[in-house]
Amino acid sequence: MLSTSTAEVRAGGLAQVERRENLLNQGFHLVRSGVLAPGLRVHRDVGAIWQLVTWGPSIAGGYRASAVRAPHQTAFxxxxxxxxxxxxxxxxxxxxxxxxxxxxxxxxxxxxxxxxxxxxxxxxxxxxxxxxxxxxxxxxxxxxxxxxxxxxxxxxxxxxxxxxxxxxxxxxxxxxxxxxxxxxxxxxxxxxxxxxxxxxxxxxxxxxxxxxxTSGTTSTPKGARRPQPHGLSEAASLLSAIPLRTGERMMITTPVFHTWGLAALQLGMALHAELVLPRRFDAEQALRTIAERRVTALVAVPVMLQRILDLPAEVKARYDTSSLRVVAYSGSAMPAERITQFLDEFGPVLYGLYGSTEASWASISTPADLAAEPTTAGRPPLGTRLGILDDDGRPVPRGAVGQICVGNGMLFEGYTNGTGQPMFGDLMATGDRGRLEDDGRLYVVGRADDMIVSGGENVFPRPVEDAIAALPEVADAAVLGVPDERFGQRFAAYVVLREGATLTAETLLDRLRPKLPRFSLPRDVHFLPELPRNPTGKVTRHTLPR
Structure with missing residues (x-):
């Protein structure tokens, strides 16, 4: 004979309540964005929904629905x-x-x-x-x-x-x-x-x-099988944190072969957005296109936004970018001082999405988050679960560093070579380490395989990169671990100076000493004309000189 405890009944009831609340929240954000528009053009809306029902929420079904709902609107x-x-x-x-x-x-x-x-x-x-x-x-x-x-x-x-x-x-x-x-x-x-x-x-x-x-910046690229969207819930998740609306004029400068570019394409499809698609990124041309086409949303990776910021002030002043309501970036970390600079120059339009090829998205930082804490990765959006776990899959205390694990409806289906990412229940390990603070904000400290042990201390390169990037003479920086006979490993810094700036390795280290613990200081400093980056803006670390 089966029995059900009162606690199980209560737990089941709470789960049902949470599911109902989640559906209501999804509906709210879909209506607010215009993806669902009750009472407007009923015959077209019904026809569009029928396309999604019959084709499924794939890119084929999404564009069939758009062809029915907005046939004469520009698609790209x-x-x-x-x-x-x-x-x-x-x-x-x-x-x-x-x-x-x-x-x-x-x-x-x-x-x-x-x-x-x-x-x-x-x-x-x-x-x-x-x-x-x-x-x-x-x-x-x-x-x-x-x-x-x-x-x-x-x-x-x-x-x-x-x-x-x-x-x-x-x-x-x-x-x-x-x-x-x-x-x-x-x-x-x-x-x-x-x-x-x-x-x-x-x-x-x-x-x-x-x-x-996958990006292949530290290893051979692997094929990651991306799932088809299961419905409009995935769009609702992103729209709960990024206030995009139907009819956006969305410029996608991130390559579509990258998960972030693909997500932007799929989100633009749900929004019946006009996709503005430059084949190559040029900072001034991007501003010119925004001004001429009155682009309302820009999808980019951090290095692209940094190149826009590095344009001379008189060049940036030539172009009216007031049409921009959303500038969304992902793919890699953006230095804190660059985030502050972007908010100062372009206003509260910046949104950061933290995720990966395998996990899709984990958290989103809003302009308010970034203004308060430029180093934060934000909070998980609607329908996304986030855990900071130890190596055995147990939750760590708030504020402690552990492996970042994510659950959502768009986790990848595994690599084409038959392998996958570690799972803890319904949470997938991202390969990154970070911490959750009491306010619910996530902070990413670095890739698990980027961590080094120097003199017995566990240290990550991200805080060091941020400290170097904050120096006024520095245009770009990367830090990685290299072997060290005495300490086991040490950090090496790769620095690109701004045009006309001068800085020696000794001066750079003197500037860093008040900001960083001794064991985090780089012991090698290499000045380069530019950092090697792949098309999605990530530094190809294996090509850096050792």
Whole structure:
């Protein structure tokens, strides 16, 4: 005979209450942002919802819904062209039919090596319509790495911007290749669209998959299988902390092959946003585009925002950026003094998302958070659970450093090599270490594998990088651990000076001594003209001189 304790009944009742409150909160944020608009254009709204029901909340279903709800609204604008949601949907149908004629079907792996542009969006939608597996390759991979990834992942087709094909990667002789930018007529992406039948594509029995390559800044890139959104709850989670609205004009400068760029694309899809897609980032051109197109939301990585800040004052003054309501960054840490500078120059528009390829998002810092505590990663958004655990998976006290573990609806499905990240119940370890303070704010102290033991002390590079970056002569800095015969390990600092500035290693260390404990001080200081970074702005630490 089964029995249920009073405590279990109460726990079950509380869980039901929490679920109801969560659904109500999701609905509130979806209505506030305009994703759901009760009573307006009922026939279109019902039609859009039906597309999501039948196709599922994939990129195919999302853009089908947008084609029904906002057919004449601009879906994207790149350097060559723009397209409405209806035009995008029509082009994706034609491209999907062309690709199907060439053997692409459900779960067929197709590699995509593109910068941000409309052809990339159309290709991703077309592949999703077919239920294919989209393998998003990092545009920063060397030709040899592209060759290695192709051998490992075994795609049946490669869609690539011509510039990457011109670099001469060693590809299998039988691998079909389609140029996706500056293509040569009928054999390129535009040719496939023109040749394709306009008929709507049947809904696949199983939704397609998206595989994102990890950044590979400290190791060989791995393929991470990204889940399809489970509904609008994931959009509601981000919208609970970042006040985006339908109809945004959203400039995505973060590469879409990166998880942050992909999340922005998916969020823009839910918002029926116009995506402004520059293929390359240039700081002044970014300001010019914001002013000319009246961009309302900018999605970037920290190094891009730092380059904007480093423009001469007279250059920044030429462009009216008052249309910006949201500037959202992710991908790496942004120095505290740069955060303060950005808020001072552009106002309370800055939002920081902390996450990873594997965990999607963990926390979001608002302008109020960043103004109060520039080093914080913020708080977990709606529907996200955050734990600071010891190595055995037990919670550590508030304020103590432990491994950051996250639970949400968009945890990745594992690496393509069959491995995954450690799990503690429904929480996934991010590989970072940090602490939660009493106010609920998260502080990231660094990657677990970046921590060094110097003279018996556990130390992380992030506070050292922040202290160096705060010096007025310094434009950029990175710190990492190197072997040390006496102390086991020591920190080495890599410093880029501002134009015209002078600073010696001795002076730099003298400035740091009042701010840092002795065991955190770098023992090597290297001055470089610039830091090596990948396309998402992360420092490629393995290429730094030792």
């Amino acid at each position: 604008a790149d350097e060559q062209r723009s397209a409405t949601f209806r035009e995008l949907d029509d082009n994706a149908n034609r491209l999907a039919n062309s690709l199907r004629d060439r053997g692409v079907g459900p779960r067929t792996p197709v590699a995509v090596l593109c910068r941000n542009h409309g052809g990339l969006v159309e290709a991703m939608v077309a592949l999703a319509k077919l239920g294919a597996t989209t393998l998003l390759l990092n545009s920063g991979l060397s030709p040899a790495q592209v060759s290695a990834v192709v051998v490992e992942q075994r795609p049946v087709l490669l869609l690539a911007d011509q510039e990457f094909l011109d670099q001469g990667p060693d590809l299998p002789a039988d691998l079909p290749v389609v140029s996706t930018w500056a293509d040569d007529g009928a054999s390129g992406l535009a040719g496939l669209v023109a040749q394709g039948a306009p008929a709507r594509v049947p809904i696949p029995e199983r939704p397609g998959r998206t595989v994102v390559m």
